Amino acid sequence: MTRDVHVSAIADAVKKLCMEANVSLEPDVLRAFDRALTTERSPAGRQVLQILKDNAELARTKRIPYCQDTGMVVCFVELGQDVHVTGGGLEAAINEGIRQGYKEGYLRASIVKSPFDRVNTGDNTPGVVHVDVTPGAALKIMIMAKGGGCENRSRYTMLTPAAGLPGVKDFVIECVKTAGPDACPPLILGVGIGGTFEKAAILSKKALFRELGSPNPDPMVDALEKELLDKANRLGIGPQGYGGDTTSLGIHILTYPCHITSLPVAVTIECHAHRHKEVTL
Amino acid sequence: MSVTAGSDGIKDITTPLTDADVQSLKAGDRVRISGVIYTARDAAHGRLLPLIEKGEKLPIDVKGAIIYYTGPTPPQPGQVIGAIGPTTASRMDKFTPALLKLGLKGTMGKGYRGQPVKDALREYRGVYFGAIGGAGAVLSRHIKTAEFVAYEDLGTEAIRRLEVEAFPAIVINDCHGGDLYQDGQKQYARE
Numbered sequence: 366m367t368r369d370v371h372v373s374a375i376a377d378a379v380k381k382l383c384m385e386a387n388v389s390l391e392p393d394v395l396r397a398f399d400r401a402l403t404t405e406r407s408p409a410g411r412q413v414l415q416i417l418k419d420n421a422e423l424a425r426t427k428r429i430p431y432c433q434d435t436g437m438v439v440c441f442v443e444l445g446q447d448v449h450v451t452g453g454g455l456e457a458a459i460n461e462g463i464r465q466g467y468k469e470g471y472l473r474a475s476i477v478k479s480p481f482d483r484v485n486t487g488d489n490t491p492g493v494v495h496v497d498v499t500p501g502a503a504l505k506i507m508i509m510a511k512g513g514g515c516e517n518r519s520r521y522t523m524l525t526p527a528a529g530l531p532g533v534k535d536f537v538i539e540c541v542k543t544a545g546p547d548a549c550p551p552l553i554l555g556v557g558i559g560g561t562f563e564k565a566a567i568l569s570k571k572a573l574f575r576e577l578g579s580p581n582p583d584p585m586v587d588a589l590e591k592e593l594l595d596k597a598n599r600l601g602i603g604p605q606g607y608g609g610d611t612t613s614l615g616i617h618i619l620t621y622p623c624h625i626t627s628l629p630v631a632v633t634i635e636c637h638a639h640r641h642k643e644v645t646l
Numbered sequence: 647m648s649v650t651a652g653s654d655g656i657k658d659i660t661t662p663l664t665d666a667d668v669q670s671l672k673a674g675d676r677v678r679i680s681g682v683i684y685t686a687r688d689a690a691h692g693r694l695l696p697l698i699e700k701g702e703k704l705p706i707d708v709k710g711a712i713i714y715y716t717g718p719t720p721p722q723p724g725q726v727i728g729a730i731g732p733t734t735a736s737r738m739d740k741f742t743p744a745l746l747k748l749g750l751k752g753t754m755g756k757g758y759r760g761q762p763v764k765d766a767l768r769e770y771r772g773v774y775f776g777a778i779g780g781a782g783a784v785l786s787r788h789i790k791t792a793e794f795v796a797y798e799d800l801g802t803e804a805i806r807r808l809e810v811e812a813f814p815a816i817v818i819n820d821c822h823g824g825d826l827y828q829d830g831q832k833q834y835a836r837e
């Protein structure tokens with residue numbers, strides 16, 4: 366049995382997600398601020414965390430964007446193989462939703478048409494769309510408004526298998542150090558390990574959609590995440606880089622099998638403006 | 647003197663700034679900025695540089711001024727401005743020493759500055775302020791008026807004149823070589 370979903374429903378859903386994500390942080394991020402406030406030793410750091418909480422509250426109640434960089438929309442779609450999209454193309458519908466949402470929400474247009482001539486497209490389109498085809502008839506759309514300042518500190522490396530786990534750890538911590546204050550700490554890290562060059566990068570984005578503070582389902586990887594988080598928070602960078610204990614709010618890892626010769630590691634740097642929302646149609 | 651110490655330990659700054667004002671500021675000082683400041687980021691700096699190189703007049707008087715690196719969101723009806731937090735300052739490093747040489751006193755953004763900028767802060771007596779990255783909604787409350795002064799075609803990247811009131815910031819790099827990022831991290835790092 367296939368199920369029809371019209372493109373207008375998809376555009377409408379994406380529009381709402383974009384508008385909501387930019388003014389209303391999800392509870393997982395707000396809870397992470399509260400947790401950090403209980404452990405942060407630095408007065409300047411605590412003050413920053415408190416302002417971020419105030420900022421979230423003001424953004425939600427007055428519908429002012431949480432951050433002026435309202436991001437590039439990164440969209441992960443889980444498209445049930447029994448879903449039949451009608452009335453047009455899926456990606457076009459997503460971009461239509463972005464266009465409408467960024468206009469109606471008074472959100473910033475931050476996308477340039479060509480990486481060379483750098484002329485603004487004026488409506489924040491296009492987004493970056495990843496589609497997974499899944500069993501069933503559900504259509505799940507997850508969006509993230511991905512800030513540029515933190516994205517620009519994301520990194521990739523191809524380690525040798527001999528470099529192993531210690532090499533992975535060193536690289537991730539190195540990424541936190543180089544991101545430093547530029548990426549608006551406290552940071553959230555998405556880490557993709559394994560697969561190929563592009564697979565690792567996509568995993569590093571996808572990892573960010575897991576609920577912040579929730580355990581990784583794989584106990585070994587969960588322990589690794591906690592170890593890395595502790596290491597990152599010992600660097601002393603702190604909120605906004607003013608010095609402190611809260612350099613990162615969470616490190617999420619996704620892994621994938623890889624070639625006998627490879628150990629790809631990708632790290633997406635996300636900031637505290639972790640604007641993510643999802644809906645199932 | 648346009649820098650005064652508030653009873654809460656926060657320094658009140660009124661623009662424009664003099665050399666003496668700048669010299670009184672130290673890395674780690676929390677400040678509240680009031681008066682006029684200008685916005686400019688990548689594209690606007692890209693247009694200012696050729697003018698400086700040719701010795702032509704700039705669309706803003708940078709003497710004693712503060713430039714805020716930001717690209718706000720559009721205002722909703724009835725608002726002065728949308729969200730207005732800082733952008734990454736190092737992308738402007740290439741342009742900053744030339745502006746400081748012309749008398750610019752302050753820049754405000756987020757993130758590390760390169761050594762040539764830090765050297766120029768010493769040589770020409772300038773200060774680099776950090777605003778809280780990502781606190782766009784809270785910071786918008788401190789903007790009283792906003793108007794375009796140049797390059798309106800650049801949209802969010804245009805140069806705007808802002809009147810600000812008690813805009814909260816912190817001194818990251820002072821003109822004495824002080825660096826809050828280095829000091830803060832050293833103080834809280836745990837091996």
Ligand code: SF4
Nearest residue numbers: 432512514549636780
């Ligand atoms: S890094 Fe994040 S919080 Fe900072 S300016 Fe960019 S989107 Fe906003």
